[in-house]
Structure formats: structure tokens, C-alpha cells
Amino acid sequence: MYLIRIAWRNLWRRKRRTFVTAGVLALAVFIFLLMDSLMGGMSDISYNNIIDIESAHLEVGLEEYYDSEGEVNRLQQTFQVDNSLINNIEEIAGYQSQVQVLDFQANINSGRDQYPLQVRAIEPNKYRQVFKTDEYITEGQFINPGDGGLVIGDRLSRLLEIGVGDYFTLLFRDTNGSFNTIDGEIQGIISTPHPDMNLGVVLYDINQARQWTGVEEDAATRIFVRTDDRDRALGVLPDLTERLEAGLTARSWEDSAEMMLAMESVGQIENYVILGLILLIGAVGIVNVIILSALERVEEIGMMKAMGLKENEIVRVFTFEAAGIGLIGSSLGCLIGGIVNFFFTRYGVAMETIITEDTTYGIPILGRLYGYWNPSAFLFIFIFGIIVAIIASIPPAYWAARKDPIKAIYHR
Amino acid sequence: MTLIRLIKASKIYQQGKIEVPALKEIDLEFEAGEFSTIFGPSGSGKTTMLNLIGALDKPTSGTVHFNGENIVESDKNQLAMLRRNHIGFIFQSYNLIPVLTAYENVEFALKIARGNEGKKTKEKVMNILARVGLDGLESRKPNELSGGQKQRVAIARALVKEPKLVLADEPTANLDSKTATGVLETMLEMNRDLETTFIFSTHDPRVMDYALRLIEIRDGRISKDERRD
Numbered sequence: 146m147y148l149i150r151i152a153w154r155n156l157w158r159r160k161r162r163t164f165v166t167a168g169v170l171a172l173a174v175f176i177f178l179l180m181d182s183l184m185g186g187m188s189d190i191s192y193n194n195i196i197d198i199e200s201a202h203l204e205v206g207l208e209e210y211y212d213s214e215g216e217v218n219r220l221q222q223t224f225q226v227d228n229s230l231i232n233n234i235e236e237i238a239g240y241q242s243q244v245q246v247l248d249f250q251a252n253i254n255s256g257r258d259q260y261p262l263q264v265r266a267i268e269p270n271k272y273r274q275v276f277k278t279d280e281y282i283t284e285g286q287f288i289n290p291g292d293g294g295l296v297i298g299d300r301l302s303r304l305l306e307i308g309v310g311d312y313f314t315l316l317f318r319d320t321n322g323s324f325n326t327i328d329g330e331i332q333g334i335i336s337t338p339h340p341d342m343n344l345g346v347v348l349y350d351i352n353q354a355r356q357w358t359g360v361e362e363d364a365a366t367r368i369f370v371r372t373d374d375r376d377r378a379l380g381v382l383p384d385l386t387e388r389l390e391a392g393l394t395a396r397s398w399e400d401s402a403e404m405m406l407a408m409e410s411v412g413q414i415e416n417y418v419i420l421g422l423i424l425l426i427g428a429v430g431i432v433n434v435i436i437l438s439a440l441e442r443v444e445e446i447g448m449m450k451a452m453g454l455k456e457n458e459i460v461r462v463f464t465f466e467a468a469g470i471g472l473i474g475s476s477l478g479c480l481i482g483g484i485v486n487f488f489f490t491r492y493g494v495a496m497e498t499i500i501t502e503d504t505t506y507g508i509p510i511l512g513r514l515y516g517y518w519n520p521s522a523f524l525f526i527f528i529f530g531i532i533v534a535i536i537a538s539i540p541p542a543y544w545a546a547r548k549d550p551i552k553a554i555y556h557r
Numbered sequence: 558m559t560l561i562r563l564i565k566a567s568k569i570y571q572q573g574k575i576e577v578p579a580l581k582e583i584d585l586e587f588e589a590g591e592f593s594t595i596f597g598p599s600g601s602g603k604t605t606m607l608n609l610i611g612a613l614d615k616p617t618s619g620t621v622h623f624n625g626e627n628i629v630e631s632d633k634n635q636l637a638m639l640r641r642n643h644i645g646f647i648f649q650s651y652n653l654i655p656v657l658t659a660y661e662n663v664e665f666a667l668k669i670a671r672g673n674e675g676k677k678t679k680e681k682v683m684n685i686l687a688r689v690g691l692d693g694l695e696s697r698k699p700n701e702l703s704g705g706q707k708q709r710v711a712i713a714r715a716l717v718k719e720p721k722l723v724l725a726d727e728p729t730a731n732l733d734s735k736t737a738t739g740v741l742e743t744m745l746e747m748n749r750d751l752e753t754t755f756i757f758s759t760h761d762p763r764v765m766d767y768a769l770r771l772i773e774i775r776d777g778r779i780s781k782d783e784r785r786d
Binding site (some may be wrong): 146147150151154156157158175444445447448450451452453454455457550551554555 | 573604608613614634636637639640641642644646648650652653654656657662665666668669670673683692714
């Protein structure tokens with residue numbers, strides 16, 4: 146206890162030095178928390194966008210649908226949706242809703258321009274229960290059952306210079322591989338926070354699509370499933386897979402977020418590298434502080450040894466001091482990190498400065514990026530900052546404690 | 558009862574390739590309760606002898622016995638424990654811990670030697686501070702005390718754990734005559750009351766006047782050893 150008291154008071158002998166060193170640590174802690182928050186926020190929003198707009202929590206389709214690459218006629222990769230399949234899906238833990246989808250490649254023709262995209266033919270009412278796409282209608286209306294209109298993204302709308310009420314033609318290959326077309330009016334424009342959905346995907350009624358494409362009445366390419374929680378969905382995936390008939394397979398939202406997950410891992414590594422570098426600077430600062438304090442207090446060290454303090458007890462005085470610097474630095478860093486994070490989580494940052502519709506880098510986010518509260522990151526970096534400070538102080542502390550007591554006492 | 562015994566204790570310092578003998582085969586004994594002074598010119602080996610007696614250093618050859626035990630064979634930690642429990646030091650430059658108050662400096666020495674004894678610790682510290690005339694100055698930090706007051710704190714710190722031996726290296730060198738006399742009186746009083754053994758290293762005649770045993774050292778050898786009543 147006494148050694149702690151001496152260490153604590155020694156910290157305030159050179160306040161400026163203590164605060165400069167603690168400041169470097171605080172900066173490291175703050176940057177780590179900021180990066181963690183932004184990375185966490187980016188991941189969280191990305192996953193939610195993927196789930197709410199692109200792929201739901203779980204999806205079911207033919208194995209060949211997911212295995213095939215390149216130009217494939219998706220209309221030849223349909224399966225029959227029967228009651229037993231629907232019942233099996235409904236029985237998984239946390240189940241909330243499901244929707245059948247028939248998707249296929251097509252070229253949209255506006256009369257002047259043509260653009261390749263994916264048509265997602267949906268059961269409109271059920272789609273609303275699984276996805277939140279309808280919340281992002283900015284013009285016109287979402288699809289109602291039996292409608293022959295098309296809902297397109299705002300980016301496609303700008304690209305082809307078409308809007309609500311304009312006519313379109315979808316050119317596609319039907320189940321037999323023959324070219325066919327669907328004509329109609331644009332009935333809605335969506336502007337989602339998922340950039341891919343605003344350009345490359347259009348929504349259409351599934352029953353209309355079944356008629357035009359020639360697939361069977363209950364055919365679908367995928368069934369999307371919403372559960373009560375995204376983590377739970379990952380847990381029930383094996384159960385869902387087991388319940389499926391041969392040829393069918395299930396995937397989770399993580400499969401659609403592969404790119405984001407990879408980016409998250411790289412981001413985390415980058416975060417830790419930055420953290421390591423800054424903490425290294427902090428550690429050098431602490432080594433410097435301990436050496437300087439030891440040089441200033443040579444006679445004190447000598448006296449402590451004369452009084453009978455063992456080397457490890459003197460080492461403890463210095464490591465307690467370093468722990469104090471670590472405590473101040475970590476606390477300051479966490480405090481500043483907490484305040485800045487509060488604003489990030491509340492007001493976010495405009496993603497337009499980094500991500501535009503043309504340069505999304507595969508990140509499924511548009512609009513504002515919000516921070517993310519991660520208490521474990523705060524706890525981790527708080528403890529880590531103190532530990533780094535203690536570890537950095539041990540070698541110079543031993544150097545100080547091993548001073549010859551006679552030379553130390555008669556230092557002057 | 559013999560407290561300290563040096564048998565053929567020599568100390569040679571190595572300065573580059575040159576060997577500098579500081580003490581040459583010293584044979585010397587100190588009885589418990591003595592109030593002795595080692596004196597001699599600068600560089601004669603006084604401080605070296607004090608360091609050997611105080612277990613701060615080991616002789617190059619020969620042995621040093623404390624309370625019958627050969628401390629030359631003890632390791633660093635054993636020597637630290639010996640100093641902690643049985644030896645008090647007073648130095649010319651006081652060597653107080655500047656971040657602690659007068660009270661805390663004294664309390665620190667007591668607590669590391671005897672542990673925390675609660676109220677008893679406080680009583681002992683306050684008593685010793687009163688005895689060295691520092692009543693009312695307990696909460697002052699060293700930089701708020703005069704040279705004489707600092708040396709009194711150092712004396713209190715050395716004595717509070719009631720050690721068997723107190724070693725004082727030039728304790729009056731930085732003090733004016735009046736303060737030096739006061740400090741010496743205090744130590745003599747402690748010697749009488751607590752039967753603590755005091756060994757001084759000095760060339761201050763004021764200290765020698767108080768000593769009951771005078772040991773002169775020249776060129777690393779004892780040239781005179783006389784007792785006074």
C-alpha cells in the first residue's frame with residue numbers, strides 16, 4: 146500500500162511529463178476505439194442492409210443455383226415450393242416469415258437505352274414481411290399482388306432517364322432458352338441504403354413473372370426467410386439444411402456478406418497494427434519516463450535500499466507509477482473515445498465523402514455511417530493500455546532497482 | 558555482547574586496471590549500546606567501513622559478523638532484510654523521500670520493518686517525532702523543513718523501528734553549530750534510553766566530543782582506538 150502511495154505521488158512530481166506520456170497512450174486508446182466503432186458500425190449497418198434489402202436471414206435454393214457462375218439461365222434452376230417445404234421452414238427456431246422469389250437475368254430497355262440487371266419477382270405482401278425494401282419507395286408505389294408494373298432503383302432511373310409512368314421492356318431468355326419480353330410501366334422508384342439494389346435489381350410480381358417466363362405455377366428460384374435475430378439465424382442454419390429435400394440447400398446472410406466479412410477481418414488487422422504502432426510509441430514514452438525518474442531519484446533509490454527495500458519492491462514502485470500513467474492514459478482515451486463515439490452513434494458521418502454510388506468498394510452502405518457501442522472494446526483497451534504501460538516499465542525499473550546502493554546514496 | 562565483528566576485512570576498489578585498497582585487514586568489534594565515532598581524513602576508508610558494517614557492501618576478503626552471523630555469505634535479499642529489521646542509516650544529505658511528509662517518511666521506515674500495526678504505528682511515529690523535536694511539523698514535506706529539521710526526520714526515521722544499530726555518515730556536515738549540537742544530543746539520548754548502538758563516520762570535532770569511543774582510521778588501517786568515559 147505504501148509503495149502505491151509513493152508511486153502515486155511520484156506521478157505528480159512531473160505533471161507535464163506524466164500527462165504527455167499518458168496523452169500518447171490516450172491517443173492510441175482513442176484511435177483504437179474510434180476505428181473499432183466505425184468498423185463495428187460499418188459492419189452492423191452493412192449486415193442489416195444485406196438482411197433487410199438483399200438476402201434476409203436465411204435463403205433456400207437449389208445447390209446448382211449457388212454453385213453455378215457466369216451466364217446461367219436462372220429460370221432453369223427453379224424448384225417446386227410445396228406445403229411440406231414451407232412447413233419445414235416454419236418449424237425452425239426463431240422463424241418469423243418467408244417469401245418465394247423467382248429471379249432471372251434480363252435486359253431492361255427504356256426505348257433509348259438498355260441495361261443488364263436481375264429481375265426479382267416477388268410475392269409482394271410476404272416480401273414486405275421479410276424485407277424492408279418497400280420502406281424506401283421514393284416515388285410511385287410498391288408492388289401489389291397481380292400488378293404488372295416494375296419497381297426500379299433510383300440509380301437505374303437516373304441512368305436510363307426513366308421514371309414512374311414510363312414504359313419499359315424486359316428482354317430475357319425463358320425456361321426453354323428462347324428470347325421473350327415483358328412490357329409494362331414503371332410504378333415505383335426505390336432509394337435504398339444498399340447501392341447494388343438501386344441499380345442492378347428490379348422488382349416485379351411473381352405471378353405475372355411465372356406467366357411470362359413459362360415456369361410452373363409454384364416454381365421459385367429462392368425462398369427467403371426472416372428469423373427473430375441474425376445471430377440466431379446462423380445457429381439454425383444446420384437445422385434448416387437438414388430439413389431440406391435432396392438438391393436443395395440453405396445459406397445464411399453471412400454468405401451474402403462474404404465480402405464485408407473479409408473487409409471486416411482486414412479492417413480489424415489494420416486496426417490492431419495501428420494500435421500496436423501507437424502503443425509502441427506510448428511504451429517508448431513510458432520507458433523514457435521511468436529512466437528519467439530513476440535518474441532523478443538515484444539517491445532515493447539508494448536510501449530505499451539502505452532502508453531494506455528489496456529490488457522487486459523498488460521495481461514495484463516504478464511499475465505502479467507506470468500503471469498510474471497507463472490508468473490515466475487509458476481513462477482519458479476511453480473518456481474521449483466515449484464522447485466522440487456518442488456523437489458518432491447519434492449523428493454519424495456522411496458516407497458520401499468516402500463512398501459514392503460509383504465507388505462503393507463493395508460496401509453495402511449509402512447515406513450516413515453510424516458508430517457502434519462495443520463495451521468489450523472499451524474494457525479490452527482500458528486493461529491493455531495499463532498492461533502495456535506496466536510491461537514497458539519493467540526493464541527500466543529493474544535497471545533502476547539494481548543500482549549499487551552505495552553509488553546511489555552518494556550519487557551527489 | 559558483541560554486535561559487530563570485522564575479521565581481517567579488506568576492501569579493494571577497482572578503478573579501471575588500477576586496484577585501490579580502501580580497507581586493509583581490519584579487525585574490529587563493536588559492543589551493543591556503544592556510541593562510537595570513526596574519524597580520519599578524507600579517503601581514509603571511514604565510509605567504506607560504515608558500508609561494510611551496514612551490510613550495504615561486502616568486503617573483498619575477510620568477514621563481517623552481525624549479531625554473530627557472518628553476513629558476507631548472505632544474499633542480496635537477506636542483507637536487505639537485515640538492514641530493514643536491524644539497521645538504521647543517517648546520511649549527510651538526509652535522503653528523505655520528497656513526496657512524503659515528515660510523518661510519512663518515518664512511518665514508511667516503520668511499516669516496511671514491522672508492518673502496519675495500526676494505532677501503535679501512529680503512536681510510535683508521533684512519539685519519535687516528538688522526541689526529536691518535530692512536534693507540529695509532521696505534515697510538512699522535506700522541502701518545507703530546514704536542514705536541521707530534515708536531519709531530525711532522518712534520525713527519527715532511523716530510530717523509529719528501534720534498530721540494534723544506527724550508522725550515521727557525516728550527520729552534522731550540513732548543519733550549523735547549534736543545530737548540530739541539538740541533533741547529537743538527541744542521538745545520545747536515544748543511545749541511553751533505547752540502548753541503540755551508534756557508529757558515526759565523521760571528521761567533525763563536535764561529533765567526536767560526544768563519542769564514547771574514538772576510532773581513527775588512516776590509509777585503510779586503524780591507527781587509534783580509544784574509549785572514553
